[in-house]
Amino acid sequence: xxxxxxxxxxxxxxxxxxxxxxxxxxxxxxxxxxxxxxxxxxxxxxxxxxxxxxxxxxxxxxxxxxxxxxxxxxxxxxxxxxxxxxxxxxxxxxxxxxxxxxxxxxxxxxxxxxxxxxxxxxxxxxxxxxxxxxxxxxxxxxxxxxxxxxxxxxxxxxxxxxxxxxxxxxxxxxxxxxxxxxxxxxxxxxxxxxxxxxxxxxxxxxxxxxxxxxxxxxxxxxxxxxxxxxxxxxxxxxxxxxxxxxxxxxxxxxxxxxxxxxxxxxxxxxxxxxxxxxxxxxxxxxxxxxxxxxxxxxxxxxxxxx
Amino acid sequence: xxxxxxxxxxxxxxxxxxxxxxxxxxxxxxxxxxxxxxxxxxxxxxxxxxxxxxxxxxxxxxxxxxxxxxxxxxxxxxxxxxxxxxxxxxxxxxxxxxxxxxxxxxxxxxxxxxxxxxxxxxxxxxxxxxxxxxxxxxxxxxxxxxxxxxxxxxxxxxxxxxxxxxxxxxxxxxxxxxxxxxxxxxxxxxxxxxxxxxxxxxxxxxxxxxxxxxxxxxxxxxxxxxxxxxxxxxxxxxxxxxxxxxxxxxxxxxxxxxxxxxxxxxxxxxxxxxxxxxxxxxxxxxxxxxxxxxxx
Numbered sequence: 001x002x003x004x005x006x007x008x009x010x011x012x013x014x015x016x017x018x019x020x021x022x023x024x025x026x027x028x029x030x031x032x033x034x035x036x037x038x039x040x041x042x043x044x045x046x047x048x049x050x051x052x053x054x055x056x057x058x059x060x061x062x063x064x065x066x067x068x069x070x071x072x073x074x075x076x077x078x079x080x081x082x083x084x085x086x087x088x089x090x091x092x093x094x095x096x097x098x099x100x101x102x103x104x105x106x107x108x109x110x111x112x113x114x115x116x117x118x119x120x121x122x123x124x125x126x127x128x129x130x131x132x133x134x135x136x137x138x139x140x141x142x143x144x145x146x147x148x149x150x151x152x153x154x155x156x157x158x159x160x161x162x163x164x165x166x167x168x169x170x171x172x173x174x175x176x177x178x179x180x181x182x183x184x185x186x187x188x189x190x191x192x193x194x195x196x197x198x199x200x201x202x203x204x205x206x207x208x209x210x211x212x213x214x215x216x217x218x219x220x221x222x223x224x225x226x227x228x229x230x231x232x233x234x235x236x237x238x239x240x241x242x243x244x245x246x247x248x249x250x251x252x253x254x255x256x257x258x259x260x261x262x263x264x265x266x267x268x269x270x271x272x273x274x275x276x277x278x279x280x281x282x283x284x285x286x287x288x289x290x291x292x293x294x295x296x297x298x299x300x301x302x303x304x305x306x
Numbered sequence: 307x308x309x310x311x312x313x314x315x316x317x318x319x320x321x322x323x324x325x326x327x328x329x330x331x332x333x334x335x336x337x338x339x340x341x342x343x344x345x346x347x348x349x350x351x352x353x354x355x356x357x358x359x360x361x362x363x364x365x366x367x368x369x370x371x372x373x374x375x376x377x378x379x380x381x382x383x384x385x386x387x388x389x390x391x392x393x394x395x396x397x398x399x400x401x402x403x404x405x406x407x408x409x410x411x412x413x414x415x416x417x418x419x420x421x422x423x424x425x426x427x428x429x430x431x432x433x434x435x436x437x438x439x440x441x442x443x444x445x446x447x448x449x450x451x452x453x454x455x456x457x458x459x460x461x462x463x464x465x466x467x468x469x470x471x472x473x474x475x476x477x478x479x480x481x482x483x484x485x486x487x488x489x490x491x492x493x494x495x496x497x498x499x500x501x502x503x504x505x506x507x508x509x510x511x512x513x514x515x516x517x518x519x520x521x522x523x524x525x526x527x528x529x530x531x532x533x534x535x536x537x538x539x540x541x542x543x544x545x546x547x548x549x550x551x552x553x554x555x556x557x558x559x560x561x562x563x564x565x566x567x568x569x570x571x572x573x574x575x576x577x578x579x580x581x582x583x584x585x586x587x588x589x590x591x592x593x594x595x596x597x598x599x600x601x602x
Contacts, residue, residue, distance in 0.1 A: 027542065114408070115407045115408070116405065116407065116408055140438035140439055154407075154443070157441075157443055158404070158407070158443055161441055162366070162404055164534070165366045165367065165404075166368075166369075166370070167365060167366045167367075167368065167371075167372070167373045167376065168366055168404065181534070181538070183538065196438075198490075198491070200490065286439070288538070289535075290439075290488065291441045291488065292531075292535075292564070293486060293487045293488055293567075293568065293571060294340075294563070294564035294565065294566075294567040294568035294571070295535075295560070295563065295564050295567065297567065298563050298567065299535070299546065302546055302547065302548065303539060303544050303545070303546050304544065304545055304546075304547065305543060305544055305545075306540075306543050306544060306545050
């Protein structure tokens with residue numbers, strides 16, 4: 001069988017790919033997390049550890065949740081919305097974030113939302129808080145089946161730089177805000193989705209950041225930490241005469257929380273192992289002058305401190 | 307059948323070597339100059355009648371100018387830039403910059419297809435809609451509409467009123483997809499070996515000076531770029547000595563540094579010094595190599 005050369009080269013490149021560079025925090029004081037959903041800030045493909053790292057470093061931080069999350073959970077729409085918002089506030093507090101903006105677009109129905117309207121909201125919030133860093137979904141990610149992810153990512157793909165232009169929404173300036181371009185971006189790298197989610201940096205986490213990420217994740221009880229899941233696992237093990245000693249004596253709910261936290265610990269260790277450190281998360285990082293490929297090297301070499 | 311195929315191949319190769327009409331589609335004033343200016347100028351030098359269709363009015367990108375004044379100035383400047391590259395005529399569609407997301411893709415496609423049928427180009431340059439991490443999404447929307455326009459313009463049953471006024475179906479045999487080199491995967495092999503544009507490099511040493519002249523004509527955008535860099539550096543306690551005084555000379559130097567580096571990036575891993583990189587769809591795009599039977 002003839003194997004195409006391009007396939008061999010691609011496979012060789014993948015095998016040759018070593019650990020990612022470990023990225024330190026970029027300079028700044030303000031960080032924003034702009035995500036479609038209440039729980040996107042702390043899923044197993046980022047970003048809880050990095051958020052904790054920013055808040056540990058003293059960054060002022062704000063979380064923007066674009067949808068109302070009414071579909072996410074076992075309750076009715078209104079009830080889910082209220083529970084998810086409450087749990088979101090508790091989870092981001094664990095990570096050190098203080099402020100939550102809920103834009104409350106209808107969950108899972110964001111495809112028909114006018115892009116410019118959502119974009120205008122994000123531009124305004126960027127101008128109000130002037131973040132040095134934004135953590136968000138990758139506008140160029142492939143295979144994302146979630147319409148809310150796609151919509152917010154695409155709106156952010158415009159908003160982060162259009163916010164810096166005076167001729168974009170000049171009406172905002174009547175409120176005292178000024179143009180502001182976001183210089184640094186961390187895009188989620190959902191590596192289990194494959195192409196279009198290839199990270200270019202790893203962020204090393206410490207033990208405390210991983211622990212807080214685990215707690216923040218399991219705080220979303222309405223959608224994670226299902227007691228039924230824990231009961232099912234324990235029943236299956238019992239049929240084989242096995243048990244997990246760490247779960248002995250715990251209620252199903254407490255066992256579910258414990259197991260979710262193991263999962264977050266496992267994924268943080270796995271990303272760490274892949275990149276030569278104990279714990280890590282991986283991202284696609286956009287640097288301040290990456291949009292100027294012809295100038296970024298010159299700027300790096302010739303810029304001096306004032 | 308083989309003879310027909312061979313005749314088609316020869317005709318296509320002839321067209322590839324000596325284009326008569328070139329249609330350049332750009333979302334904004336700068337993209338076509340920075341990414342494809344040298345190659346366009348080379349084709350114009352070889353006698354091609356080059357036309358530019360500019361989709362947006364560039365009203366957003368300026369420093370301390372209103373959208374209206376920005377649009378007015380950039381329109382004049384892009385005409386100068388086009389002339390420097392040997393482009394005969396600029397067709398301005400006038401959509402508001404940064405707002406193409408709300409424009410019907412079908413409307414944009416139809417307007418571009420009109421020009422394909424009107425001008426009957428042998429070669430078309432278009433923003434690569436598959437290039438990732440491109441900042442101005444207008445480029446993505448424009449590229450997508452242009453690609454579709456090229457296909458639609460060749461179909462007999464597409465827009466019958468066009469045919470009724472003499473705009474017969476036209477098939478563009480060669481496509482150059484261009485994009486700023488920000489996509490880290492842009493040089494990787496495509497996922498399939500057939501019917502997919504492939505990376506190519508075109509040397510631009512002979513036309514680089516004209517490309518630079520074209521870029522320098524875009525004074526409003528260039529000044530905005532220089533001021534934004536300076537502002538960003540000032541806000542973070544830094545400075546670039548070149549931009550201590552932002553005058554014509556400093557801006558011109560910045561533009562030249564930018565263009566020379568872009569051309570050097572285009573020439574990476576080639577024997578060229580200055581080049582532009584594209585994804586190219588020519589003869590092999592229409593008839594994959596495996597179907598091309600050498601004559602006996």
